[in-house]
Amino acid sequence: xxxxxxxxxxxxxxxxxxVTLRCSPKSGHDTVSWYQQALGQGPQFIFQYYxxxxxxxxxxxxxxxxxxxxxxxxELNVNALLLGDSALYLCASSSETGYQETQYFxxxxxxLVL
Amino acid sequence: GQNIDQPTEMTATxxxxxxxxxxxxxxxxxxxxxxxxxxxxxxxxxxxxxxDGLEEKGRFSSFLSRSKGYSYLLLKELQMxxxxxxxxxxxxxxxxxxxxxxxQVVVTP
Numbered sequence: 001x002x003x004x005x006x007x008x009x010x011x012x013x014x015x016x017x018x019v020t021l022r023c024s025p026k027s028g029h030d031t032v033s034w035y036q037q038a039l040g041q042g043p044q045f046i047f048q049y050y051x052x053x054x055x056x057x058x059x060x061x062x063x064x065x066x067x068x069x070x071x072x073x074x075e076l077n078v079n080a081l082l083l084g085d086s087a088l089y090l091c092a093s094s095s096e097t098g099y100q101e102t103q104y105f106x107x108x109x110x111x112l113v114l
Numbered sequence: 115g116q117n118i119d120q121p122t123e124m125t126a127t128x129x130x131x132x133x134x135x136x137x138x139x140x141x142x143x144x145x146x147x148x149x150x151x152x153x154x155x156x157x158x159x160x161x162x163x164x165x166d167g168l169e170e171k172g173r174f175s176s177f178l179s180r181s182k183g184y185s186y187l188l189l190k191e192l193q194m195x196x197x198x199x200x201x202x203x204x205x206x207x208x209x210x211x212x213x214x215x216x217x218q219v220v221v222t223p
Contacts, residue, residue: 004156033209042118042201042213043157056210090156100144100164100205105156 002027004093004106012112013081021076021109025093031055032074033103034066037088049074050096078111086113118214120202125220126192134187134217136202144205148176148187151199151216160187160200189219197221 005024013019025032031050035043045058049068068074072093078085088110092103117139126132138146145164149157163169163178163185175188189196199216206212 031209033211035211040215042203042215043211045206045210045212048209056207058210094209100162100208102147102159102162103209103211104159105149107156110154 004029004091004104006089006091006106006109008109009107010110010112012114014114015081015083017081017113018077018079019081019111021078021089021091021111022073023076023091023093023106024073025091026104029093029095029104030072031094031096031101032068032072033092033094034074034076035090035092035105036060036085037090037108039087043090046076081113083113086111118202118204118212120200120214120217122215123218123220125222127222128192128194130192132189132192132219134189134200134202134219136185136187136214138183138185138202138204140183140204143180144208146176146178146185147203147205147211148185149201149203149213151201153198157201192221194221194223 033048034046037043047057052068063079065077088108090108091106094101094103120136148160151157161176168177173190178185201216202214203211
C-alpha cells in the first residue's frame with residue numbers, strides 16, 4: 001500500500017521564478033492538504049483540496065495556488081518566488097468523513113530560493 | 115486560531131523517560147494530535163486524543179486534559195532512534211491542523 005508521495009524531493013529556484021510541486025495521496029484518501037515548514041518551525045497550513053476544489057485556506061498570499069485532479073493527486077504552485085519561500089513543503093492526505101481524520105504526510109519537497 | 119506552546123528542546127539518556135508538555139488555547143476543541151518528525155523527513159502520526167485521560171501505545175503514551183488546555187507525550191525506555199522533533203497539533207477545523215513549533219528530543223548514550 002503506497003503512502004503519500006511527493007515530487008521532486010529537492011528544488012532550487014531563483015527569486016521571481018515559479019514552481020510546481022506534486023503530491024499523490026495515500027491509497028483510499030481523497031483529501032489533500034499542503035503545509036509549509038520553515039527550518040525549526042512546525043508546519044503551517046496553506047490550503048486543502050477536496051473534490052477538485054480548494055476547501056480551506058490558511059494565511060498565505062494568492063501567489064500560492066493549487067489544483068486537485070480527478071485521481072485525487074494535487075499540485076501546489078508558487079509564483080513570483082521570494083527568498084522567504086525557502087522551506088520544506090509537505091503534502092498530507094486523509095479521507096473525507098465529516099469527522100476529524102488523521103492526516104498522513106509525504107516526505108516533502110525541499111525548496112531553496114536563491 | 116490557537117496558541118500552542120511546547121518546549122524547544124529536551125535531552126535525556128537512553129533507557130530513561132521523557133515527558134513533552136503541550137499547552138493550547140482554544141475557542142473550540144476537536145482533539146489533539148502528536149507527530150514525530152526525524153530530521154529531513156515527514157511527520158509521522160503518533161496519537162490522537164479527543165477525550166480526557168491517558169492513552170498508551172507501547173513505549174509512547176499521550177495524555178489530555180481539556181479543562182486545562184494541556185497535553186503531554188510520554189516516551190518510555192528511550193532509544194537512540196527516538197531522537198527527533200515531536201510536534202503537537204490542534205485542528206482548527208476538519209483537516210486543518212495548527213502545529214506547535216516542535217520539541218527537539220536528544221537522546222544521549
